[in-house]
Amino acid sequence: xxxxxxxxxxxxxxxxxxxxxxxxxxxxxxxxxxxxSGKKVVLLEHSGQLGGMGTLGNVSIFMGVGNVTGIxxxxxxxxxxxxxxxxHQGSIxxxxxxxxxxxxxxxxxxxxxxxxxxxxxxxxxxxxxxxVTGVIANTREGLRAFLGRSIIDCTGDAxxxxxxxxxxxxxxxxxxxxxxxxxxxxMQNTGKPVKPYLPDDCYYYESINDLPQGRxxxxxxxxxxxxxxxxxxVKGNGAKIEDxxxxxxxxxxxxxxxxxxxxxxxxxxxxxxHIPGQIGVRETNQIEGMYTLTENxxxxxxxxxxxxxxxxxEIDIHSPDGKKTCDERQLSGYDIPYRCxxxxxxxxxxxxxxxxxxTHVAMSSMRVQATCYALGQAAGIAAACAVEGNIHLDQVxxxxxxxxxADQGVVFLK
Numbered sequence: 001x002x003x004x005x006x007x008x009x010x011x012x013x014x015x016x017x018x019x020x021x022x023x024x025x026x027x028x029x030x031x032x033x034x035x036x037s038g039k040k041v042v043l044l045e046h047s048g049q050l051g052g053m054g055t056l057g058n059v060s061i062f063m064g065v066g067n068v069t070g071i072x073x074x075x076x077x078x079x080x081x082x083x084x085x086x087x088h089q090g091s092i093x094x095x096x097x098x099x100x101x102x103x104x105x106x107x108x109x110x111x112x113x114x115x116x117x118x119x120x121x122x123x124x125x126x127x128x129x130x131x132v133t134g135v136i137a138n139t140r141e142g143l144r145a146f147l148g149r150s151i152i153d154c155t156g157d158a159x160x161x162x163x164x165x166x167x168x169x170x171x172x173x174x175x176x177x178x179x180x181x182x183x184x185x186x187m188q189n190t191g192k193p194v195k196p197y198l199p200d201d202c203y204y205y206e207s208i209n210d211l212p213q214g215r216x217x218x219x220x221x222x223x224x225x226x227x228x229x230x231x232x233x234v235k236g237n238g239a240k241i242e243d244x245x246x247x248x249x250x251x252x253x254x255x256x257x258x259x260x261x262x263x264x265x266x267x268x269x270x271x272x273x274h275i276p277g278q279i280g281v282r283e284t285n286q287i288e289g290m291y292t293l294t295e296n297x298x299x300x301x302x303x304x305x306x307x308x309x310x311x312x313x314e315i316d317i318h319s320p321d322g323k324k325t326c327d328e329r330q331l332s333g334y335d336i337p338y339r340c341x342x343x344x345x346x347x348x349x350x351x352x353x354x355x356x357x358x359t360h361v362a363m364s365s366m367r368v369q370a371t372c373y374a375l376g377q378a379a380g381i382a383a384a385c386a387v388e389g390n391i392h393l394d395q396v397x398x399x400x401x402x403x404x405x406a407d408q409g410v411v412f413l414k
Contacts, residue, residue: 012144016147018148019043022045027352056276061228071374150350158287166287180318183247203257215324227262234250239285282354298334311371341382
């Protein structure tokens with residue numbers, strides 16, 4: 001592939017203690033915990049809303065993780081208190097309004113003193129030697145630079161880490177195929193029969209076996225007539241240009257087709273009420289970190305001295321081949337260590353969220369939103385500790401990190 005060279009002088013727009021790139025669960029939690037540690041934090045979000053796939057992709061149900069703690073627990077208590085368990089231990093599966101959570105996160109980060117830059121997309125990392133000192137981003141006013149003492153990559157695709165030369169891998173061992181994408185959507189019970197609608201270029205699903213996943217998968221937990229549907233499936237890697245181009249179009253065709261099927265099979269009074277603006281992406285890139293979380297760590301219930309997050313969410317691999325199968329295996333619970341967020345080869349950078357250092361199988365369990373909130377909260381505190389001590393991120397004291405996490409309401413289960 002031929003290349004062009006780009007050399008520009010870019011205006012420094014802001015300078016902070018901590019710069020967070022990506023406003024999904026990991027990014028919002030990192031920004032909050034960093035600000036609560038007394039640091040100036042800026043968050044760069046490529047879209048017009050916070051919440052990641054939970055709002056942008058309508059993945060508006062939290063999978064059970066077995067430890068409802070920290071900032072995630074705050075969110076549940078403040079947005080959906082009826083779901084809050086009395087103890088930290090236990091799995092809840094709250095279905096929520098993505099619109100309410102979007103508004104909640106806007107207001108919460110404002111109250112916490114975090115400066116959020118919307119419609120600000122990562123372009124390139126700024127480095128001094130092997131240390132990341134900021135990023136260049138594309139804004140509504142053109143390219144701008146954002147400098148920081150600690151940088152946290154919460155892009156979901158490890159975009160910042162990749163740009164600095166951190167090695168990454170994608171998908172399963174052998175062929176690199178990733179889990180397929182899904183465009184989730186909502187249907188609303190109108191209380192009266194509706195006329196099914198099927199565009200000409202969509203599919204007529206006759207039976208359950210014809211459906212993209214070969215199964216029914218939906219939730220209606222809140223007695224408000226809102227059905228959340230997770231039944232589409234598009235093969236591909238959401239971090240690749242042509243794959244995502246195809247997925248956005250194919251996912252939408254499947255939404256209309258699945259809705260038409262449901263309206264003929266038990267949901268005759270439901271109308272298609274919300275389709276998000278982008279498809280949900282389960283898996284793209286994983287960094288090479290100081291430690292790589294493995295399938296054996298999950299199945300053995302391994303505990304780590306530098307634990308920063310805990311989950312018992314199952315191994316949950318939607319077939320990368322695009323087949324109508326899932327590899328689902330229950331887990332008793334395991335720790336995720338801090339070292340999984342520290343990339344090799346560079347300094348000044350943490351990675352939080354689904355693209356931490358993990359194998360394909362391990363990632364299928366740790367990728368869900370509640371776990372990403374936990375990882376982000378730890379990343380924000382660790383970044384603050386590094387700034388305070390003028391030390392590298394791999395030199396952060398784990399006892400100090402654990403104490404700061406406890407101060408912010410995080411409880412680790414034994």
